[in-house]
Amino acid sequence: MSDYIPVHGQRPRRVTARMVAEAAGVSRSAVSRAFTDGAYLDDKKRTKIREVAAILGYKPNALAAGLQGGRSHLVAIFVGDMRSPYDTAFVGQLVGELNALNKWPILIDGGGQRAATAIEDVLRYPLDALILRGGSMSADIVSQCTKYAIPMISSGRPIEAPDVDNVCCRHSDGTKEMTETLIRQGRTRFGFLAGPADFYSSAIRKGGVLEALKAAGLSLVAESLGDYTVAGGHSSAKQLLSSHAIDALICANDAMAIGALTAAREMGLAVPKDLSVVGFDDISMASWPMFDLTTVRNPIDASVTEILNLLERRLATPGKQSETVFIDTQLVLRATH
Amino acid sequence: MSDYIPVHGQRPRRVTARMVAEAAGVSRSAVSRAFTDGAYLDDKKRTKIREVAAILGYKPNALAAGLQGGRSHLVAIFVGDMRSPYDTAFVGQLVGELNALNKWPILIDGGGQRAATAIEDVLRYPLDALILRGGSMSADIVSQCTKYAIPMISSGRPIEAPDVDNVCCRHSDGTKEMTETLIRQGRTRFGFLAGPADFYSSAIRKGGVLEALKAAGLSLVAESLGDYTVAGGHSSAKQLLSSHAIDALICANDAMAIGALTAAREMGLAVPKDLSVVGFDDISMASWPMFDLTTVRNPIDASVTEILNLLERRLATPGKQSETVFIDTQLVLRATH
DNA sequence: CGGCTAGGTGAACACGTGTGCACACCGTGC
DNA sequence: GCACGGTGTGCACACGTGTTCACCTAGCCG
Numbered sequence: 001m002s003d004y005i006p007v008h009g010q011r012p013r014r015v016t017a018r019m020v021a022e023a024a025g026v027s028r029s030a031v032s033r034a035f036t037d038g039a040y041l042d043d044k045k046r047t048k049i050r051e052v053a054a055i056l057g058y059k060p061n062a063l064a065a066g067l068q069g070g071r072s073h074l075v076a077i078f079v080g081d082m083r084s085p086y087d088t089a090f091v092g093q094l095v096g097e098l099n100a101l102n103k104w105p106i107l108i109d110g111g112g113q114r115a116a117t118a119i120e121d122v123l124r125y126p127l128d129a130l131i132l133r134g135g136s137m138s139a140d141i142v143s144q145c146t147k148y149a150i151p152m153i154s155s156g157r158p159i160e161a162p163d164v165d166n167v168c169c170r171h172s173d174g175t176k177e178m179t180e181t182l183i184r185q186g187r188t189r190f191g192f193l194a195g196p197a198d199f200y201s202s203a204i205r206k207g208g209v210l211e212a213l214k215a216a217g218l219s220l221v222a223e224s225l226g227d228y229t230v231a232g233g234h235s236s237a238k239q240l241l242s243s244h245a246i247d248a249l250i251c252a253n254d255a256m257a258i259g260a261l262t263a264a265r266e267m268g269l270a271v272p273k274d275l276s277v278v279g280f281d282d283i284s285m286a287s288w289p290m291f292d293l294t295t296v297r298n299p300i301d302a303s304v305t306e307i308l309n310l311l312e313r314r315l316a317t318p319g320k321q322s323e324t325v326f327i328d329t330q331l332v333l334r335a336t337h
Numbered sequence: 338m339s340d341y342i343p344v345h346g347q348r349p350r351r352v353t354a355r356m357v358a359e360a361a362g363v364s365r366s367a368v369s370r371a372f373t374d375g376a377y378l379d380d381k382k383r384t385k386i387r388e389v390a391a392i393l394g395y396k397p398n399a400l401a402a403g404l405q406g407g408r409s410h411l412v413a414i415f416v417g418d419m420r421s422p423y424d425t426a427f428v429g430q431l432v433g434e435l436n437a438l439n440k441w442p443i444l445i446d447g448g449g450q451r452a453a454t455a456i457e458d459v460l461r462y463p464l465d466a467l468i469l470r471g472g473s474m475s476a477d478i479v480s481q482c483t484k485y486a487i488p489m490i491s492s493g494r495p496i497e498a499p500d501v502d503n504v505c506c507r508h509s510d511g512t513k514e515m516t517e518t519l520i521r522q523g524r525t526r527f528g529f530l531a532g533p534a535d536f537y538s539s540a541i542r543k544g545g546v547l548e549a550l551k552a553a554g555l556s557l558v559a560e561s562l563g564d565y566t567v568a569g570g571h572s573s574a575k576q577l578l579s580s581h582a583i584d585a586l587i588c589a590n591d592a593m594a595i596g597a598l599t600a601a602r603e604m605g606l607a608v609p610k611d612l613s614v615v616g617f618d619d620i621s622m623a624s625w626p627m628f629d630l631t632t633v634r635n636p637i638d639a640s641v642t643e644i645l646n647l648l649e650r651r652l653a654t655p656g657k658q659s660e661t662v663f664i665d666t667q668l669v670l671r672a673t674h
Numbered sequence: 675c676g677g678c679t680a681g682g683t684g685a686a687c688a689c690g691t692g693t694g695c696a697c698a699c700c701g702t703g704c
Numbered sequence: 705g706c707a708c709g710g711t712g713t714g715c716a717c718a719c720g721t722g723t724t725c726a727c728c729t730a731g732c733c734g
Contacts, residue, residue, distance in 0.1 A: 014463060014485055016690060027714050032692060039693090040712055057484040062461035063400050063409065064690035067719045072400060074443075082429035083621075092419035096446040099455045104462070106411075106441045109433040118436045124399035125441070126351060147394040148351055230625050262627040284420075288567055290599040290627065353720060364684050369722060376723090377682055401720035404689045 015058040024052040035060050071315070072126045076106045078119060080135025080156065083111070084228065085255060085283045086298070087134050090155075093304045094131070101308065103128065110135035129153065129311055136198075151314040153307050157200050158324065165310040166324040167303050171201060171280075172208030174296035174329030175250065178278055179212035182337060187248035187276060191222040191240055193233060193260055195252040202228075202252040205280055209250055221246050226256045233259025241267055247275055254279035254286045254295055261291060261336060276337040287334070294337035297330040352395040361389040372397050408652070409463045413443045415456060417472025417493065420448070421565065422592060422620045423635070424471050427492075430641045431468070438645065440465065447472035466490065466648055488651040490644050494537050495661065502647040503661040504640050508538060508617075509545030511633035511666030512587065515615055516549035519674060524585035524613060528559040528577055530570060530597055532589040539565075539589040542617055546587055558583050563593045570596025578604055584612055591616035591623045591632055598628060598673060613674040624671070631674035634667040 017031040024031070026049060033039035034049040052058075066072035075098060081087050091107070098105045106125070108118050119141055127150050134156040145152050146163050155167040179190070192209055195202030213219055222244035226236040233256025237249065241264060249264075251257035257279025261271060269275045272294075279286060282297035306325045314320060354368040361368070363386060370376035371386040389395075403409040412435060418424050428444070435442045443462070445455050456478055464487050471493040482489050483500050492504040516527070529546055532539030550556055559581035563573040570593025574586065578601060586601075588594035594616025598608060606612045609631075616623060619634035643662045651657060 014690095018690080028691090029693085029714060030712095032690095033713090036692070042712065045712090057481060059461045060692095061404075061463060061690055063403050063463055064719090065461075065692070066400050067398075067404065067690080067721090068692050069719060070692085082432065083426070088425050088429070089420070092425070092446070095419065095444045096449050099446055099449065100451050102458060104443045104459055107432045107444055109429065109436055112433050112436065114437050121439060122441055124396045124402075126398060126400055144394060230622075234626055259626075262625070266626075285567075285622070288595075288599070289571055289603075351720095355720080365721090366684060366686095366723085367682095369720095370683090373722070379682065382682090397722090398720055401689090402722070404691090404720080405722050406689060407722085 014061065015056050017058070017060070020049065020053050020056055020058045023056060024049050031058075032060075066126065071128050073103055074106060074125055074127050075103045075129045075131060075311075076108060076119075076122050076125075076127050077131045077133060078108045078110050078115075078135060078137065079133050080110045081228075082109050084134070085285060086253070086281045086300075087156075089283065090133055090300050090303070093300050094133070094307065097304055097308055105131075110137075116141070123148065123150070128315065131155070131307060131311075132157070132159070149318060151311065151318070153310050153314075155303055155307060160322075162322060163314075164322055165314060166322075167306045167310065167327060168324055169298050169303065169327045170329055171204045171298075172211065174280065174298070174331075175205045175208030176212045177208075177329075177331055178296050179209045179250065180216075181331065181333075182248050182250075182276055182278070183212065183216050183218070185276070185337065188218060189221045189244075189246040189248065190218065191224070191244060191246040191249045192220055193236055193240065193249060193251040193256050194223060194225050195228045195256070197225065199228070199252075205252050226252070226259075228253050228255055230255045230259040230262075232256060234263045236260075237263040238267070241269065241275075249275060249277045251277065251279045254281045254283045254293060257293055257295065257336075258285060258291055261293065271336050278337055282330075282332050286332070292335035294334045295332050297332050299327060299330065302327050351398065352393045354395070354397070357386065357390050357393055357395045360393060361386050368395075369397075403463065408465050410440055411443060411462055411464050412440045412466045412468060412648075413445060413456075413459050413462075413464050414468045414470060415445045415447050415452075415472060415474065416470050417447045419446050421471075422622065423590070423618045423637075424493075426620065427470055427637050427640070430637050431470070431644065434641055434645055442468075447474075453478070460485065460487070465652065468492070468644060468648075469494070469496070486655060488648065488655070490647050490651075492640055492644060497659075499659060500651075501659055502651060503659075504643045504647065504664065505661055506635050506640065506664045507666055508541045508635075509548065511617065511635070511668075512542045512545030513549045514545075514666075514668055515633050516546045516587065517553075518668065518670075519585050519587075519613055519615070520549065520553045520555070522613075522674065525555060526558045526581075526583040526585065527555065528561070528581060528583040528586045529557055530573055530577065530586060530588040530593050531560060531562050532565045532593070534562065536565070536589075542589050563589070563596075565590050565592055567592045567596040569593060571600050573597075574600040575604070578606065578612075586612060586614045588614065588616045591618045591620045591630060594630055594632065594673075595622060595628055598630065608673050615674055619667075619669050623669070629672035631671045632669050634669050636664060636667065639664050 017028050020031045021028040033041045034046045079091055095105050129151040132154040142161050152164045158166045158168050224236045224240040226232040237260035261277045264271050279293050279295040282295045286293040286295050355365050357368045358365040370378040371383045432442050466488040469491040479498050489501045495503045495505050561573045561577040563569040574597030598614045601608050616632040619632045623630040623632050
């Protein structure tokens with residue numbers, strides 16, 4: 001295995017370029033050049049140095065290199081809710097893509113009480129960028145990032161500030177299209193299961209529903225407030241369905257729709273015959289056989305791709321104008337409409 | 338908002354201690370001392386410097402500080418499968434706790450093709466520790482970490498190597514206890530829905546089942562291979578149930594159990610009357626009203642706490658002996674047994 | 675009033691790397 | 705033989721911080 005013999009109490013230091021230089025009988029500069037592409041260095045010398053480095057287990061220290069004024073390759077991701085299936089899947093995808101680009105994502109749980117101080121502390125690192133996925137951030141932090149010239153890219157909650165780019169799903173187009181489909185299908189008495197009052201996504205998704213209803217001369221029959229979770233959707237839907245006679249329930253996200261679907265079935269309602277239940281996001285559970293939920297896809301792949309594009313563009317042109325990229329939704333017609 | 342005026346093409350540099358020193362009319366050393374606790378510095382001077390720093394938006398650069406030989410406060414988390422609900426919840430909890438301890442987790446998606454090179458690249462940063470959640474890592478990398486004196490803590494797949502600590506759930510005790518409970522309940526014809534062949538957790542969980550069956554003079558009636566996903570569990574269970582008459586199906590994890598539960602219901606089997614279906618992990622979905630799954634809890638809180646304990650102990654005593662901490666499971670008796 | 679202590683301060687160094695600059699070497703063309 | 709251009713290479717600096725070391729001042733005691 002390893003030939004390293006631990007010395008009690010004194011932990012071995014990291015191998016530095018100097019040690020490699022001494023071992024290989026060259027100057028420290030040569031070692032540095034051996035690891036930088038396009039530097040003048042004799043080919044034989046380069047391979048020699050690399051061999052010695054491999055034996056000693058040397059890697060250039062990224063911290064010291066980052067000090068040089070270039071990029072640190074560190075990217076912070078501020079996650080609104082680490083427990084939400086959508087955010088989790090989103091972050092998983094984003095992390096994988098960043099890894100592939102040699103960017104190293106530092107995660108910050110935006111849900112905890114310490115979120116504000118955590119983001120404050122992580123700003124001590126010279127980050128290449130800060131990516132926001134859902135959740136909200138104080139204007140202070142935003143302006144601080146601007147001062148540090150740290151590019152910010154927000155997804156899920158648009159931020160209007162200089163040097164902040166946004167990736168935004170066309171929420172209202174999605175729910176509007178879905179509502180139109182349900183109307184065309186003959187549904188007339190609509191209910192809406194909303195998310196928390198201060199969630200941007202819930203409000204704008206509702207807007208699309210109202211727009212479509214108004215155009216058809218209809219209006220919302222019932223509305224209830226949920227918390228974007230399955231359990232919350234279950235109890236909210238139970239209450240709503242027992243007090244109002246509706247034939248279509250549009251939920252602000254999939255998690256609540258899954259809860260609502262279960263509640264409807266428990267109450268003896270046939271879905272989709274008596275009632276259509278639809279969600280938003282198309283999380284992986286929506287396609288599970290026991291749900292087979294009709295929903296509006298909020299595409300993760302496209303959003304992540306656009307985030308990386310925006311990041312690249314801003315790193316190339318730091319002073320550029322803020323951009324907002326819109327992502328088209330897709331109707332996913334399964335078995336509950 | 339901010340008084341920062343972008344200069345086209347020339348991005349503003351980060352504020353350094355020197356700039357603060359000049360602005361406040363003190364030495365650079367004084368600025369450094371103003372931000373380190375317990376350093377000799379006149380109180381009035383300290384508050385003055387901090388005020389100026391706040392106005393300029395100065396924060397000590399963590400990269401430069403990390404170069405000093407102390408800790409970098411960076412911790413890498415290698416995640417076996419970013420799409421698995423259990424791993425995702427685990428990592429979410431871990432990230433939150435690390436944030437609270439002022440440790441900054443760099444995530445690496447261990448699922449992708451690039452996982453091996455990614456971990457190799459991230460080792461260029463002087464990490465305080467490397468935490469493994471599931472997935473497997475080459476012996477090369479492990480010995481490399483040892484050489485660098487980077488503490489490694491593995492959860493979900495024990496690694497036997499010097500300087501590697503393990504947090505390990507008592508898998509077989511959990512499934513053994515569960516099997517005993519089912520036997521006591523009168524079940525006699527057992528099936529097992531296994532995970533991928535090379536998964537440590539699946540094999541050892543099966544071991545507990547076999548142990549309990551043997552003690553009761555029973556044996557496994559049927560077994561099928563799944564892939565630890567809901568869809569996989571659904572199809573594997575369908576096949577297994579249509580070819581074997583069993584009254585208890587033990588699944589290697591919850592995701593497959595949820596799939597199996599759905600398959601059983603689709604096939605007209607009454608759960609738990611005709612068939613009991615149980616899982617392992619107690620992921621959040623297990624408690625959803627439509628499943629209400631009986632399962633063995635693989636406690637995330639306790640595991641994460643122990644990881645942090647081990648981390649603290651190893652940072653305090655770098656040369657210490659490897660430790661393995663075992664985590665007790667808990668039977669969660671819901672509605673499917 | 676002299677010596678001593680304790681608190682306060684700035685210069686200087688160390689951390690590990692990338693790179694500009696000057697210089698050495700070598701082959702070629704005149 | 706000499707000028708010249710191209711290739712290698714080492715020295716030295718820069719990056720931004722924490723910390724040691726020497727020094728200074730003020731205050732107190734004898």
